[in-house]
Amino acid sequence: MPAVPPVSRQQAVQAIEEQFTLDKPLLESLSARFQELYDYGLANHGAEMQMIPSFVTGVPTGTEKGTYLALDLGGTNLRVCEVALDGNGTFTIKQEKYKVSDQLKTGPVNDLFNYMATSIDNFLTDFGTTSTEDVLHLGFTFSFPVEQSAIDRGHLIHWTKGFNCPDAPGKDVVQLLQDALDRKHIKVKCSALVNDTVGALLAHAYAAKGALISAIFGTGTNGAYLEDIRKIKKLKTAEGSISHMVVNTEWGGFDDERKALPVTIFDNKVDRESIRPRNHIFEKMISGMYLGEVARCVLLHLIDQLVLFQGFSSKLLNTQYGFDTAYMSAIEADKEDATSTSSPTRTVLVATMGIKEEHISAEDIETVRTVCRIVGTRAARLSAVAIAATMVQTGNVQSTGPNDDGVKVGMDGSVIEYYPHFEERMRGALRELIGEEGEKRVKIGLAKDGSGVGAALGALQAAKQLASGHRVEV
Ligand code: BGC
Secondary structure: OOOOOOOOHHHHHHHHHHHHOOOHHHHHHHHHHHHHHHHHHHHOOOOOOOOEEOOOOOOOOOOOEEEEEEEEEOOOOEEEEEEEEEOOOOEEEEEEEEOOOHHHHHOOHHHHHHHHHHHHHHHHHHHOOOOOOOOEEEEEEEOOOEEEEEOOEEEEOOOOOOOOOOOOOOOEHHHHHHHHHHHOOOOEEEEEEEOHHHHHHHHHHHHHOOOOEEEEEOOOEEEEEEEEHHHOOOOOOOOOOOOEEEEEOOHHHOOOOOOOOOOOHHHHHHHHOOOOOOOOHHHHHHOHHHHHHHHHHHHHHHHHOOOOHHHOOOOOOOOOOOOOHHHHHHHHOOOOOOOOOOOHHHHHHHHHOOOOHHHOOHHHHHHHHHHHHHHHHHHHHHHHHHHHHHHHHOOOOOOOOOOOOOEEEEEEOHHHHHOOOHHHHHHHHHHHHHHHHHHHHEEEEEOOOHHHHHHHHHHHHHHHHHHOOOOOEO
16 A cells, blocks of 8 residues: 555645635735734834835936946846936946856855956946046945945845855945955945835836836845835934935845745745745745745645656756746746647756656646646735735825826836736736726836846935935934
């Protein structure tokens, strides 16, 4: 008698589907919890959803002009850019991408920052600059939780997304970069520090002539929005002339206490084996760095139940992070008949993942597609919870009348850009949460190059704060 409890394919898949399904009442309870944690984070330092004041006190109008350098760390690659804003909602950008090795991501922080300074130097050597200034101003998009105390000052709270230089938390990342630049005598001044969500908001406001909310659904996930300064209760600044400030929510840390999130055993495994266990569980259920890994764990479970690939796996499928989220995208885009010998799903499984052709049936192809759909749908519906909560937080759910043209929301990241059906599934859940009228008010635009253009706009805002004598700091 076999020790593996006999279960049919249908029963096994149904059990997965049940664990990953977020029905309306569950969505609503998550949304209510989001609201609680928004308020808590705005009033308290050190909250799990940190609600970080960005010291950016308004959004662009599209008329901004100037040329700035931008440095972007926190997505798949390091990028150095030169952005020329032409004052017409448009810009030109020159950019170069640099790989960041795992060694740099987890070694001494000075090595990482020296590498960034060298990359800036290489960029300037390769491309030159159009600026005539003696010292070039640089905006730094650093996409990790940072406690800011001015637009050009902020201490790393902790790492996320596979970075883990142990000596970095608590240090001012602008100072680290400036020191690395100065050591190499590179005439660049880091004048602004922005999170990528803040960058996306600034970039989208510049391009779309106004925006209130932004979201990243890429390697990681996070959102930012323009908040009424009176609601940011924990902020004690002497500057009395400001009415609003962009807040970086760090919603990846939503419900790390796991009071409301329906975390499955697959999520627990992904989390337990990740670089920072018990941290950013919401992000691990949504973002591109982890979706493939969640799906991989589900597929292995079905293999171990002997309902998939006749119980056989492959070296790559057995390897942590071996099943990339991009493969899920290819599988979800696959419309071919499951019996086809050349369907994209079969190609991913055989050519990329190394599963033996003779172990894959047409039913297996269907099952793999279903698993991707289940994991991808949950991610999109969870994302809707964050967007709905931000619409409620900013008082933007109700129509403002016949001329209402909604709320511009800038989004960036590989998941929103490339994952099939992501937006449509997110919108479905938005309708359940804030009604059809509310959902229609969410005007999503891709904040292309948000991190580069946003950093440039951050540097411009820093220069304005200085020139007007209204430097905001605590
Ligand atoms: C970081 C955020 C960032 C997001 C998207 C998260 O892991 O904590 O600061 O905005 O990824 O890049």
